[in-house]
Amino acid sequence: MLGHATQGSPSRKSPVWHALPRGALIAAGLIVALHLLVIRSVFPHPVAREQIRQRVSALTEHVRPRLIIAGDSRAAWQIHPLILAERLGLPAKEVINIAANNCGSTPVVAAFREFSDRLAPAPILLLSVSTWSVNDRSPTYLENDELLWSIGWVDRLRLVSPVQAGLAIFTPERRLWQRLAGLWETSTAEVAEQGFMGPPDNRHVAHSERSIERQSRLLEREWYAPSDLNGVRWRIFETDVQALLRLGAKVVLVDCPDHPAWLERIAGTPFGDTNALFHAKLRGFCQRLRIPLLKYDSEWCPGCEPDEVFYDFVHLNREGAIRFSERVAQDLADMLADGRFPAAPALAQSGDRAPFPLDFE
Amino acid sequence: MVFNSFVFAVFFVIVYVLYISTMRRRVIQNVMLLAASYLFYGWWDWRFLGLVFLTTFLDYGAALAIDRRRFRGNDFEPSTRPYHHSPRARRVILAISIAANLGVLGFFKYFDFFEESASAALTALGFSVHMSTLRVILPVGISFYTFQSMSYTIDVYRGTLRAARNPVDFALFVAFFPQLVAGPIVRAADLLPQVMRPRRLNLEQTYEGAHLIFWGLFKKVVIADNLSPLVDRVFTASETPAGGVVLVAVYAFAVQVYCDFSGYSDIARGCAKTMGFEFDLNFDLPYFATNPSEFWRRWHISLSTWLRDYLYVPLGGNRKGPGRTYLHLMVTMVLGGLWHGAAWTFVLWGVYQGALLIGYRAAAGWFGPQRAIDRFASSAPGRIAAGLIFFHFICAGWLIFRAGSVSQAMTFFWAIFSAWSPIRATSVVQASDLVMLAAYTFPLFALELAQYRKADLMVLLRTPSWMRGVGYACLFYGFVLFGGRVHKPFIYFQF
Numbered sequence: 001m002l003g004h005a006t007q008g009s010p011s012r013k014s015p016v017w018h019a020l021p022r023g024a025l026i027a028a029g030l031i032v033a034l035h036l037l038v039i040r041s042v043f044p045h046p047v048a049r050e051q052i053r054q055r056v057s058a059l060t061e062h063v064r065p066r067l068i069i070a071g072d073s074r075a076a077w078q079i080h081p082l083i084l085a086e087r088l089g090l091p092a093k094e095v096i097n098i099a100a101n102n103c104g105s106t107p108v109v110a111a112f113r114e115f116s117d118r119l120a121p122a123p124i125l126l127l128s129v130s131t132w133s134v135n136d137r138s139p140t141y142l143e144n145d146e147l148l149w150s151i152g153w154v155d156r157l158r159l160v161s162p163v164q165a166g167l168a169i170f171t172p173e174r175r176l177w178q179r180l181a182g183l184w185e186t187s188t189a190e191v192a193e194q195g196f197m198g199p200p201d202n203r204h205v206a207h208s209e210r211s212i213e214r215q216s217r218l219l220e221r222e223w224y225a226p227s228d229l230n231g232v233r234w235r236i237f238e239t240d241v242q243a244l245l246r247l248g249a250k251v252v253l254v255d256c257p258d259h260p261a262w263l264e265r266i267a268g269t270p271f272g273d274t275n276a277l278f279h280a281k282l283r284g285f286c287q288r289l290r291i292p293l294l295k296y297d298s299e300w301c302p303g304c305e306p307d308e309v310f311y312d313f314v315h316l317n318r319e320g321a322i323r324f325s326e327r328v329a330q331d332l333a334d335m336l337a338d339g340r341f342p343a344a345p346a347l348a349q350s351g352d353r354a355p356f357p358l359d360f361e
Numbered sequence: 362m363v364f365n366s367f368v369f370a371v372f373f374v375i376v377y378v379l380y381i382s383t384m385r386r387r388v389i390q391n392v393m394l395l396a397a398s399y400l401f402y403g404w405w406d407w408r409f410l411g412l413v414f415l416t417t418f419l420d421y422g423a424a425l426a427i428d429r430r431r432f433r434g435n436d437f438e439p440s441t442r443p444y445h446h447s448p449r450a451r452r453v454i455l456a457i458s459i460a461a462n463l464g465v466l467g468f469f470k471y472f473d474f475f476e477e478s479a480s481a482a483l484t485a486l487g488f489s490v491h492m493s494t495l496r497v498i499l500p501v502g503i504s505f506y507t508f509q510s511m512s513y514t515i516d517v518y519r520g521t522l523r524a525a526r527n528p529v530d531f532a533l534f535v536a537f538f539p540q541l542v543a544g545p546i547v548r549a550a551d552l553l554p555q556v557m558r559p560r561r562l563n564l565e566q567t568y569e570g571a572h573l574i575f576w577g578l579f580k581k582v583v584i585a586d587n588l589s590p591l592v593d594r595v596f597t598a599s600e601t602p603a604g605g606v607v608l609v610a611v612y613a614f615a616v617q618v619y620c621d622f623s624g625y626s627d628i629a630r631g632c633a634k635t636m637g638f639e640f641d642l643n644f645d646l647p648y649f650a651t652n653p654s655e656f657w658r659r660w661h662i663s664l665s666t667w668l669r670d671y672l673y674v675p676l677g678g679n680r681k682g683p684g685r686t687y688l689h690l691m692v693t694m695v696l697g698g699l700w701h702g703a704a705w706t707f708v709l710w711g712v713y714q715g716a717l718l719i720g721y722r723a724a725a726g727w728f729g730p731q732r733a734i735d736r737f738a739s740s741a742p743g744r745i746a747a748g749l750i751f752f753h754f755i756c757a758g759w760l761i762f763r764a765g766s767v768s769q770a771m772t773f774f775w776a777i778f779s780a781w782s783p784i785r786a787t788s789v790v791q792a793s794d795l796v797m798l799a800a801y802t803f804p805l806f807a808l809e810l811a812q813y814r815k816a817d818l819m820v821l822l823r824t825p826s827w828m829r830g831v832g833y834a835c836l837f838y839g840f841v842l843f844g845g846r847v848h849k850p851f852i853y854f855q856f
Contacts, residue, residue: 022826022829023822027832027837
C-alpha cells in the first residue's frame with residue numbers, strides 16, 4: 001500500500017499516484033479480474049456443492065436414472081432407493097438418492113441443470129421439503145450455500161449478515177477451490193446403495209429431559225422459529241420447483257413425518273403455528289401447481305411404535321427408514337397406477353390431474 | 362464486540378469518521394474516544410463498566426495525591442497546593458491503590474480458584490469442608506487494564522511521570538478501546554503524552570495501520586480459528602491420544618495461540634495507528650528466539666516488561682547474587698503464569714518458564730566467547746538448530762498451558778516421551794490434518810522469515826507495488842476460502 005520513493009523518478013510521477021494505496025488497488029483489481037474470469041468462464045450458473053455433484057456424477061456414469069430422491073437429511077436418511085426400485089419394478093441403478101444434510105431446493109436445481117443430459121427424459125423427482133428450508137428465520141445452514149449464490153443483494157441481506165452476504169459473492173471461487181482440492185483427494189463419492197446415506201447410527205429417539213430440551217432448542221431455533229414463511233426462502237422454493245418443472249422433472253414433493261411427542265409439545269405454541277402454516281402453504285402450493293404431494297402425519301405407520309422408528313423428533317432411524325421407504329414406494333405405485341392422485345388420507349387431493357403424466361418414460 | 366465482527370467494523374468506521382472530523386479539537390476528540398471506548402467495553406457487559414470506572418477513579422485520585430506530595434518547600438508549581446513532602450503518605454497512598462487494584466483483580470479472577478484449591482487441600486488433610494462457590498464472572502480485560510492503571514500510579518510514585526490533571530485524558534488512557542480488553546499493556550509514559558497532545562495523521566501511518574489490521578485479522582480468522590478444531594479434538598478426547606497425535610496438536614496450538622494473540626495485538630496497534638497513536642510492539646517474531654531470555658524479549662513484550670519493571674526489579678532483580686536472582690525469576694514467572702488464569706496448569710507453566718530462564722542463566726556461564734560451541738551458535742546453521750531445539754522447549758510449555766489439568770499434561774507428556782506411537786488411521790488426527798497444519802503455517806512462516814531476514818516487520822510495505830498487490834490478493838483469498846468456517850473467541854479474552 002505504501003508508495004516507495006525509489007520507484008521511478010519522483011519528478012515524473014504524480015504525487016497523487018504516490019499517495020494512493022497502490023498495493024491495495026492492484027490487489028482489488030486482481031480480485032475483480034479473477035472473479036469475473038471465474039464466474040464468466042468457469043461458473044456461468046450456480047452449481048451444486050461438490051458432495052452432491054460427485055454423487056450425481058458417479059451414479060449417472062453408466063445409467064440414466066428415472067427416479068431421483070433429493071432434498072434434505074430427511075430424504076437422505078429415510079428414503080431408500082433400492083426399496084423403491086424393488087417395489088416399483090425398476091432396475092436398481094435407475095433409482096438414485098442425491099439428498100444431503102442441509103440441502104434445500106436450490107442445489108437440486110443446480111445439479112439437475114448440470115446433469116440433465118445424464119438423466120432419463122422427464123424423470124420423477126421426489127423432493128423432500130422441511131420447515132427449515134423455507135423459513136427466513138433459520139439461516140444457519142446457508143453458509144456456502146447455493147441459495148445465496150442465486151439471489152441478489154437485497155434478498156441476501158434479508159437472510160444473512162452483511163459479512164456473510166459479502167462472502168457469498170465469492171462462492172464461485174470457493175467452489176473452484178473445492179474442485180481443485182478434490183483433484184488431490186482420494187475419497188470416493190457416497191454411492192453405495194445408490195447414494196442412500198441413512199442415519200449416522202442406530203440410536204432411537206431419547207426422551208430424557210436433557211435430550212428433549214436439546215432437541216427442542218435446536219428445532220425451535222433452526223426449524224420452527226416463528227416467521228411469516230412468506231419471505232425470501234419460500235419464494236425461492238417456489239421458483240426452484242417451477243424451474244425443475246421447466247427442466248422436465250416430474251416433481252413429487254414429500255413432507256416427512258414428525259414424532260408425535262414433538263407435535264404434542266409444540267401444539268398451541270408459536271412453533272406449532274409455524275408448523276401448521278408450513279403444511280398449509282405447502283398444500284396450497286401443490287394444489288395451485290397441481291404437483292403431487294406425499295404428506296405423512298403421525299399415523300403414517302399403523303402398528304408402529306414411534307419410539308421404535310424415530311432417530312430424533314424429525315428423523316427416522318434405520319428401522320423407520322425401511323418402513324417409510326416401503327410406504328413411499330406403495331404410495332408412489334398407487335399414484336403411478338393410473339397417473340392420477342389416489343384418494344388416500346395421507347395425500348393431498350388436487351382435484352385435477354397432475355400437469356404431467358405421472359409415469360416412467 | 363470482537364475485532365473480527367461486522368459490528369466492530371461499523372463501530373470503527375463511525376468512530377474514525379468522528380475522529381477525523383474532530384482533528385482540530387483535541388478535547389472533544391478525547392471525549393468522543395472515551396465515550397466510544399466505554400461503549401465498546403459496555404457492549405460486552407455493561408455491568409462491568411463500573412469496575413473500569415472504579416479503577417480509573419481510584420488511580421486518578423491516588424496519582425494526584427502522590428504527585429502533590431512529592432515536592433519540598435518552594436519547589437512546586439505555583440498552580441499546585443503546597444503540600445508538604447511526605448514520603449510516608451505517598452507510600453500509603455500507593456499501597457492503597459495497589460491493594461485495591463489487586464483486590465478487585467484477585468476477587469474476580471482468583472476467588473473461586475483459591476476457594477476450590479483450599480477446599481481440596483483441607484479435604485485431603487482429612488477435614489470435612491463445605492464451601493459454597495460464588496461462581497464469580499470474570500470481567501473481560503480486567504487483567505490488562507488493572508495492570509496498566511497500576512503501572513501509572515507506580516510511575517508517578519517513582520517520579521518518572523507526573524500525574525495527569527485532566528480526568529478525561531486519564532480515563533482515556535485506561536479505557537482506550539483498541540487495547541482495553543486484551544492489551545497490549547501500554548505504559549502511561551508512552552500513551553498519556555499522545556492522549557494529551559493533538560494527534561496528526563499522515564498517509565504512511567494510516568496505511569501501516571490498515572496493513573496491521575488486515576494481517577492481524579488474517580492470523581486470527583484464517584490461521585488461528587482453523588487450527589482450533591484440531592487442537593480441541595485432541596485435548597478433549599475421551600481417551601489419551603497417541604504420542605504422535607499429541608505432538609501434532611501441540612505444534613498446532615503453538616501456531617494457534619501465537620496467531621490468535623499476536624493477531625489481536627496487530628489489530629489493536631493498527632486501529633490505534635490509523636488514529637495517530639503509536640503502541641509499542643507486543644510480539645517480535647518470538648518463534649525465532651534461540652533461548653528463553655530472548656523469547657521473553659519477543660513474546661508478549663508488554664507483559665514481560667511490566668513484570669520486569671514492577672516485580673522482578675523491585676524484588677531485587679539480579680543485584681543480589683545468583684541464588685536470589687533465580688528466586689526472583691521464579692517468583693516473577695510463577696506470578697506471570699498465574700496472571701494468565703486461575704488454574705494450576707498456568708502456575709505450572711509459570712514454574713516451567715522460570716526453570717527455563719534459570720537453567721539458561723546457569724548454563725550461559727559455561728559458554729565463553731572463545732568456545733567453539735558459542736561460535737557455532739552464532740552462525741546461521743547454529744541459529745537454525747538452536748531455534749528448532751528451543752521451539753520444542755516452548756511447545757512443551759504450551760502443552761502445559763493448553764492442558765485441561767495438570768494430570769492431563771502429565772499424561773500427554775508420557776504419551777510423547779514414554780509411550781510413543783504414531784498417528785494411526787483411527788486417530789483423532791489424520792494425515793490430512795498434518796497437511797492442513799503445514800498449509801496454514803506456511804504463509805505465516807514465509808512472511809515472518811522475510812521479516813526476520815530484513816529485520817523489518819513492515820517488510821511487505823517496502824516491496825514493489827505489484828508484489829504487495831499479489832500478496833494482499835492471496836491473503837484476501839485466504840479469508841474467502843478459509844475464513845469464517847470456525848468462530849472462536851480470542852484466547853486472551855479469558856485472561
